[in-house]
Every structure is written in structure tokens, then in C-alpha cells.
Amino acid sequence: MSFMEYPAEYRYTREHEWVRLDGSTATVGITHHAQDQLGDVVFVELPSVGARLQAGGPFGAVESVKAVSDIYAPISGDVTEVNDSLIDAPEKINEDPHGEGWLVRLAVADSNELPQLLSAEQYAEYVAAETDG
Amino acid sequence: MPTAESQCALKRTPLHGVHCDAKARMVDFGGWHMPVEYDGIVAEHNAVRSGVGLFDVSHMGEIVIRGPQGVDLIDSLCSNRAADLQDGQAQYSGLLNPQGGFVDDLLVHRIASDHYLLCVNAANQEGDFAWISDHNSFDAEVTFASADYAQLAIQGPQALVTASKLTGLDLAAMRYYWFESGEFAGVPALVARTGYTGEDGFEVYAAPGDAVAVWQAILDAGAEHSIRPCGLGARNTLRLEAAMSLYGHEIDATVTPYEAGLGWIVKLGKPAFCGRDVLAEQKRRGVSRKLVGFEMTGRGIARDGYGVLVDGDEVGHVTSASPAPWLGNNIGLCMLPVEHAQPGRDIDIAIRGRPVGAKTVRTPFYKRTRQ
Numbered sequence: 302m303s304f305m306e307y308p309a310e311y312r313y314t315r316e317h318e319w320v321r322l323d324g325s326t327a328t329v330g331i332t333h334h335a336q337d338q339l340g341d342v343v344f345v346e347l348p349s350v351g352a353r354l355q356a357g358g359p360f361g362a363v364e365s366v367k368a369v370s371d372i373y374a375p376i377s378g379d380v381t382e383v384n385d386s387l388i389d390a391p392e393k394i395n396e397d398p399h400g401e402g403w404l405v406r407l408a409v410a411d412s413n414e415l416p417q418l419l420s421a422e423q424y425a426e427y428v429a430a431e432t433d434g
Numbered sequence: 435m436p437t438a439e440s441q442c443a444l445k446r447t448p449l450h451g452v453h454c455d456a457k458a459r460m461v462d463f464g465g466w467h468m469p470v471e472y473d474g475i476v477a478e479h480n481a482v483r484s485g486v487g488l489f490d491v492s493h494m495g496e497i498v499i500r501g502p503q504g505v506d507l508i509d510s511l512c513s514n515r516a517a518d519l520q521d522g523q524a525q526y527s528g529l530l531n532p533q534g535g536f537v538d539d540l541l542v543h544r545i546a547s548d549h550y551l552l553c554v555n556a557a558n559q560e561g562d563f564a565w566i567s568d569h570n571s572f573d574a575e576v577t578f579a580s581a582d583y584a585q586l587a588i589q590g591p592q593a594l595v596t597a598s599k600l601t602g603l604d605l606a607a608m609r610y611y612w613f614e615s616g617e618f619a620g621v622p623a624l625v626a627r628t629g630y631t632g633e634d635g636f637e638v639y640a641a642p643g644d645a646v647a648v649w650q651a652i653l654d655a656g657a658e659h660s661i662r663p664c665g666l667g668a669r670n671t672l673r674l675e676a677a678m679s680l681y682g683h684e685i686d687a688t689v690t691p692y693e694a695g696l697g698w699i700v701k702l703g704k705p706a707f708c709g710r711d712v713l714a715e716q717k718r719r720g721v722s723r724k725l726v727g728f729e730m731t732g733r734g735i736a737r738d739g740y741g742v743l744v745d746g747d748e749v750g751h752v753t754s755a756s757p758a759p760w761l762g763n764n765i766g767l768c769m770l771p772v773e774h775a776q777p778g779r780d781i782d783i784a785i786r787g788r789p790v791g792a793k794t795v796r797t798p799f800y801k802r803t804r805q
Contacts (some may be wrong), residue, residue, distance in 0.1 A: 340459070340667070341476050343757050344735050346786075362786065364735050365477040367667045368759050 307335065308399055312375065312415055313424035319399060320375040327376050330403040331363060331394065334428045339365040342394040345387045347404055353378045354407060357412050361404070363394060376414045378384060378407030439484025447492035448584045448645035455575035458665060464557035466493040469665040477685050478668035479759040481802075482631050486590035486656050487664040491630075492645065493603040496579040503572035504550055508542060511569055511708050515701040519544035524611045525625055528699055529547040529554075529562060531708035534716065538562050539681055541628060543613055551624070551639075555587070555681045555702050569708070584645035588652055589635035589672075591802075592659040597636045599655040600624065605636065617643075627696055630669060632676025634799055668759075669760070675758050677727055677767065677797035683738060683754045684767055685724055692716050693769070695797075724775040725753065727799060730764040730783065732791035741784040742768045749774055752783065765782060766792075 311319045317335035321328045321424050336342060344364040354360050380385035387393060394402035400427050419427060444467035453460060458469035471488070472478060480603070481487045499508060509514040514527035529537040537556040543551040554562045563578045570576055588597050598605045600619045600768055605627070608614060613626035621644040629635035640648050653661055672682070679685045684694050690713060691700050702714055732737060736755035741748040755766025768784075777796045782789035 338469055341474050343476075346734075364757075366479075366671060366759060367470065369735070369737060 307421040312418035382406035478664040486592035507584035534712035593635040593797040598629035629681035631672035675800035727797035734790035743782040
């Protein structure tokens, strides 16, 4: 996987979440690398609409047959939308992690948090280093 | 993530290169660099339930016992009765400590009346060998033989037709928990009708140098049944659906066979064996805790180590749990005080600090229909 496959307009965390900003709305998901490490996703636990997320704080879990992965908010904000389609079709996270497999949308509290996150290129380098050890 | 250096320190089976070339996801499993999955645990699991799958289980340990009193050595340390075995028969047993807990669980194969092959867990093999050697006051010779064997498991309803293509041995006539030595895929092997999946199948013991050729021959023979190479992830979910114990989870040095629901491998009627006194006492008074199966009724997946609540109080713990790929629900095994360990009880599993509903059920969760 080259960094070209990580969308350049997204920002990324070292915990393998991505965030895309549209105006003051942030969409959050887990990365291709994260879903690849997990294997077949069978279950997601997501917050309710209205929940207040703190950047870096845990807000749910994505589970495969063999493992649980906590998910962390890349950016602070209030949950405005939850991807309920994942309840019946969690495999969307494997099939389209950067698109249809999105987890939540947030009303962003402070967009200044965004530049502190990794660029696509930085994230790809981070993943490559982690994988190669 | 393991570093490159720590991966070098991990032990490898003769098929390590095959797994890496196939881009299997490799993990550190008890000091071994092993495939956890090839194309996905669910697909591999279901291939074994509906067709056939192939596992590299060469990390398992082998200990050979020879000599006129070899069987007495085994029967002095194990809970089941090896003296009952005939040539070519295998038996599941417990290697016990003086407290009646498990040093390990194992398969005892009688090759001849003075020649036994023990198949033991990978992580325990050195300890098992030391334990048996230290207690060898018999006319018996104990040999650590793990380096002499690769072990491949062919499992699933199509295992018989697949394996039969590769040998002149009459596998169809071979009974469950029996074995024969002979040529398999053109090399000398021991072929046993055993497994750890809840399906029909065979475990093939061969020389490490022959492992790659045998692996490929089995994949070729099973191609018409869409055979899949399977990793340890599917091996775990398969054995969990069949409610088979895994050392370090359901059983360990502190758990007795009675507590683990394995009373059938305890033969109190045989001459003294390690742990017998404790087990006889436990049999008379009854156990205080017991392994029981459960399935989630609420929305959530139980995992190993999670707490089990009854009326809000934590009374036990989950020993193994997972989504069940074939059954389609979320299942587990847990150790509970005996008063809560009957099937049909409502319990809660503490998932990330939150109680989620579950119900105790009879095991096994999955039982194959025998042809």
C-alpha cells in the first residue's frame, strides 16, 4: 500500500483513524491499514448523536473475529450523525474504509486541532515504519 | 508490533516460508511465528465446517516414551488410562500436578506396547519433557522429539476424500482416535483420525524435511473441494464452537479436569497417579466452580478475561469467547461458582465496563452430524 492510496485531503492519527473536514463538519473513520490489521470486521460500537468527543479520547470500538480495537477521536466535537448502516453491514469498514465505512460525523469545536494531525504522506511513512519495525 | 529482531528470535515451523510467501498474517504465538489467518478467519472457519481446511500445527510438541514400563510412567502422571490403549489407538488425557491441575493436556498414541508418542502443547513442551523426565522412576526412556516432526491437520467433511487420495492406508476404515503409520503423499508418516475443530479429519505427522511437499500435495488433492489453508485464528474459533479446552484459557495449573468438565479423562480406579488424591476428594465433595458455555443475548462480543456478573456482582470470568463464524452468534466459555453454572441462567458480561446480557447454555455449541 503506497501513501497515494491514503486520500491527501484527509488527516490521520497514530491510532489509525482518519478525519475529513467539510466546512465545520468532520467525518471520522478508521484507515485502510487499521481494517487490514483487524481482519473481517463483525461489530462496531459507536456513540449516540449528541455525545461530546474530546480529541484523543476513546469513543467506541471496532471488532473483528479475533480482536477488539478501541477508536479515538481525532478532533473534538459533538456527534451529529452516526453511520447506523454499519450495525447490519460492518464489513463496509473492510470494503471501503475511507468512504462508505465512515463511523461518525462531528460538529467541530476547534478546527485548529486539525493541522496537528498527520498528513497522508506522514501517515503512510508512519505505517511503513511500524510494519517494518 | 514485534520488531524485526524479536521476529528473528521466534521459532519457525518447516512451513514458515510457505506461510510468508502466501502473505498469511503472521503473529507471535507462544514464541512461534505462526499464521493467524490467510484470507480471513470467517472464510477459513466456514471452509472447515462445509468442505476442508489445512492447518500447519508443527509447533505442537512431541515426546516419545519407550521401554517396558513406559506405559506405567504415563499412567503415573496422566489422568486417563494409557494401559487401556491398543496398538494404533490414541487417547486424550491430562498431565496433572499434585494439586490435580493441568501441567498440560495431551494426546497419547500407542505405537506399540513399549512405544508411545505424546503430542503436547507448543508452549508447554519443554516443561512437559522436564516434568516427565523428573518423575521417571520407571524402566522407560523419555525423548524430546519435537524436532523430528512436522504436523499438518486436514479437517472438515471433505477431509477423508482429500486425504485418501494421497495414501494407500484405508482411512475410511480408520476409527476416530485411531492412527496408522504408512506412506502419505509419498513420504513416511503417521496419520491419525484426530483433530481440534469439531469436524472429521486427520492429523499427519511427518519428517520436517517433507513438510512442504506434503502441504502442497494436500492442497492439490483438496483443490476440487476448494480446500483452504487455515491459520490459528480459525483453529481457535473452530475449537471454541466445539467447546474444546485450550491450555492457558479453560485449563491451567490451577484448574482440575472436573472443574473443566473433563471428568471423562479421569480414571480414579487405576493405580495411584499424580493429583489423584485431590481429584478423589473433589469427586466425593463436588467441585466449587465449573466451566459453562454462554451465548450473548445483548448486543456485544465477550472476550477472554472479561468479568461475568450475576445480579450485578462479579462472580467469575470468561476463559474464551468470540463471534462464532458458523453459528452466527457470539459465544464463550466461563468459569463460574457451581451454583451459577447450570445452563439456562441469565448472566451479564462486563464489556468495557458495561454489563451486557448473556445466557448460559449447554455445550458443545456446535456438533457435527455424523455420516
